[in-house]
Amino acid sequence: MLREKVIDGETLTRVIADLASRxxxxxxGKDPVFICVLKGASYFFTHLTLRLAAxxxxxxxxxxxxxxxxxxxxxxxxxxDLTVDISGKxxxxxxxxxxxxxxxxxxxxxxxxxxxxxxxxxxxxxKPSRRKVDVQVDFIGLEIPDRFVVGxxxxxxxxxxxxxxxxxxxxxxxxx
Ligand code: 5GP
Numbered sequence: 001m002l003r004e005k006v007i008d009g010e011t012l013t014r015v016i017a018d019l020a021s022r023x024x025x026x027x028x029g030k031d032p033v034f035i036c037v038l039k040g041a042s043y044f045f046t047h048l049t050l051r052l053a054a055x056x057x058x059x060x061x062x063x064x065x066x067x068x069x070x071x072x073x074x075x076x077x078x079x080x081d082l083t084v085d086i087s088g089k090x091x092x093x094x095x096x097x098x099x100x101x102x103x104x105x106x107x108x109x110x111x112x113x114x115x116x117x118x119x120x121x122x123x124x125x126x127k128p129s130r131r132k133v134d135v136q137v138d139f140i141g142l143e144i145p146d147r148f149v150v151g152x153x154x155x156x157x158x159x160x161x162x163x164x165x166x167x168x169x170x171x172x173x174x175x176x
Contacts, residue, residue, distance in 0.1 A: 001175055006149055007142065007166040015141040016044065016124070020051035022139055023092065023122055027054050030090040031117070037107060038062035038080060039161065040096035043153035044124045048094060056092075059084040063107060076106040087115040096153050097125040101135035108136065125149070125166075 007015075034056050036045035049058055062080035091111055098104055104121065111119055120138040129146050148170070150156050151163030160169065 001170055001172065002167040003170050004168045005165055006144065006168050009165045012152060012165065016047045017051055019122060019139055019141050020048055024053035032092060033057045033059060033084055033086050033089045034092045034094055036060045037093065037095050040153045041094050044096055045094045057084055063103065065103060076103060089116050090118045091116040093119065093121045095121065095123045098123045098135065098137055099127050099130045100132040102133060105133050105135045
């Protein structure tokens, strides 16, 4: 069940506008390619890139973890690859949420293997208390406590992505 609204739409708009201005200030002298990590980051990615102060190239990548509970670095499978050549480019990886950091660490490694000039990470949400690897996140929207959240792109079993705000979700069997 959706237990509680954690971040409302107005806050999301404000946080993304702030992120967009911080990232825009970083674009000077860059040849930027913005990479959306599907599917979760898609709503955030669209809102963020629409607010950037300069034209950028966009592309999409999708990865899936093998065995979520035991996932470790090197375990993501590439589901959908980039279509743009990022060699020599300044890449900005756009993620929905950084939890343990394992997925992001693998995506960063995958991107570096394509020989970009630089790699930075933009994350909407972060759960610092859950971190297992010391992964680089250059721009963070909001830090949240260790709660499972859905909405604004984030799912539970592919549901709830199109909620316009972020909610805490508790699976039916665990409602207490
Ligand atoms: P990590 O590898 O950092 O542990 O997990 C990153 C991925 O796990 C995110 O891109 C997201 O797909 C998923 N994830 C982590 N925390 C949450 C959460 O609270 N809600 C949802 N819906 N997905 C999450």
